[in-house]
Amino acid sequence: MTSxxxxxxxxxxxxxxxxxxxxxxxxxxxATTRLQLYPAEKAKTSGGLRGAFRILLKATRRNGLQSLYNxxxxxxxxxxxxxxxxxxxxxxxxxxSTRRKxxxxxxxxxxxxxHKPSLGEEILLGFVAGVxxxxxxxxxxxxTTRLQLxxxxxxxxxxxxxxDVTTIVNRIYREQGLAGFWRGFKTTLxxxxxxxxxxxxxxxxxxLVARTNGGHEPNPRQAFLGAAVANSLATSLMYPxxxxxxxxxxxxxxxxxxxxxxxYAGRSRSSLPTTATRASVGGLYQGLEMxxxxxxxxxxxxxxVKGRIEELIVWVYTRQ
Numbered sequence: 001m002t003s004x005x006x007x008x009x010x011x012x013x014x015x016x017x018x019x020x021x022x023x024x025x026x027x028x029x030x031a032t033t034r035l036q037l038y039p040a041e042k043a044k045t046s047g048g049l050r051g052a053f054r055i056l057l058k059a060t061r062r063n064g065l066q067s068l069y070n071x072x073x074x075x076x077x078x079x080x081x082x083x084x085x086x087x088x089x090x091x092x093x094x095x096x097s098t099r100r101k102x103x104x105x106x107x108x109x110x111x112x113x114x115h116k117p118s119l120g121e122e123i124l125l126g127f128v129a130g131v132x133x134x135x136x137x138x139x140x141x142x143x144t145t146r147l148q149l150x151x152x153x154x155x156x157x158x159x160x161x162x163x164d165v166t167t168i169v170n171r172i173y174r175e176q177g178l179a180g181f182w183r184g185f186k187t188t189l190x191x192x193x194x195x196x197x198x199x200x201x202x203x204x205x206x207x208l209v210a211r212t213n214g215g216h217e218p219n220p221r222q223a224f225l226g227a228a229v230a231n232s233l234a235t236s237l238m239y240p241x242x243x244x245x246x247x248x249x250x251x252x253x254x255x256x257x258x259x260x261x262x263x264y265a266g267r268s269r270s271s272l273p274t275t276a277t278r279a280s281v282g283g284l285y286q287g288l289e290m291x292x293x294x295x296x297x298x299x300x301x302x303x304x305v306k307g308r309i310e311e312l313i314v315w316v317y318t319r320q
Contacts (some may be wrong), residue, residue, distance in 0.1 A: 017083075
């Protein structure tokens with residue numbers, strides 16, 4: 001990320017990059033959501049990458065290609081809002097942090113070099129920015145999750161009315177009131193560590209590349225790979241919370257601890273009773289493979305597009 005550009009430029013480029021990645025990888029997101037909500041027994045036999053492929057294939061055969069994009073509009077809206085505010089708040093807080101550190105350096109004597117936040121500072125700044133951005137986007141995330149489950153791949157018939165956004169909004173409000181649009185927000189707050197850790201690791205990657213490349217920024221291929229690997233590492237560490245957030249948004253569970261206990265015990269809170277299974281840590285990582293694949297592609301594309309937009313803006317500015 002070109003951290004010297006104004007926060008508004010970084011917010012715009014980050015939002016466009018995220019929306020582009022979201023559109024490209026949305027069918028993978030839909031498959032991941034359904035895998036995360038599978039009963040434990042079904043996940044053992046129909047999970048993983050093959051299970052995701054079967055979900056997408058069956059949905060296409062029964063309802064056409066458009067069924068792979070149920071909820072895309074609301075999810076893209078959530079992505080634009082969340083990432084615009086995230087990158088804006090992050091860049092602004094990073095700018096304030098840099099200015100504060102520079103003001104502490106005596107002006108007399110040797111000239112001061114620009115302050116570069118440590119990895120811990122990067123993660124803290126990213127976390128604060130994440131909390132602010134998720135507060136805005138959580139309602140749209142919940143609506144998207146509901147839309148993704150409306151055309152379940154195991155159903156023979158799909159009601160067109162059930163896929164309407166207004167119907168979903170009215171249903172959430174009728175069942176839970178306004179608080180229903182921020183259901184599971186405590187878990188979402190914890191998950192703000194995930195993008196913060198991703199961004200912190202990516203900044204570390206940028207510095208390593210700059211040291212070995214004469215101070216130059218990563219090229220497009222390096223930016224894609226660095227962002228993708230950073231996201232994969234962060235996702236693997238935080239995945240039980242990612243799984244819990246999805247289930248809180250889509251099921252009758254009422255607390256984070258309840259969801260994690262159910263996942264560990266192999267219990268599902270779907271409307272259908274499920275066969276009891278033996279408790280296993282693996283239950284906390286149900287759907288991890290698809291989450292990593294989706295995140296690898298999505299985060300890589302986000303930073304790739306973001307970097308190119310920023311370079312274009314700089315080029316246009318210098319040509320004037």
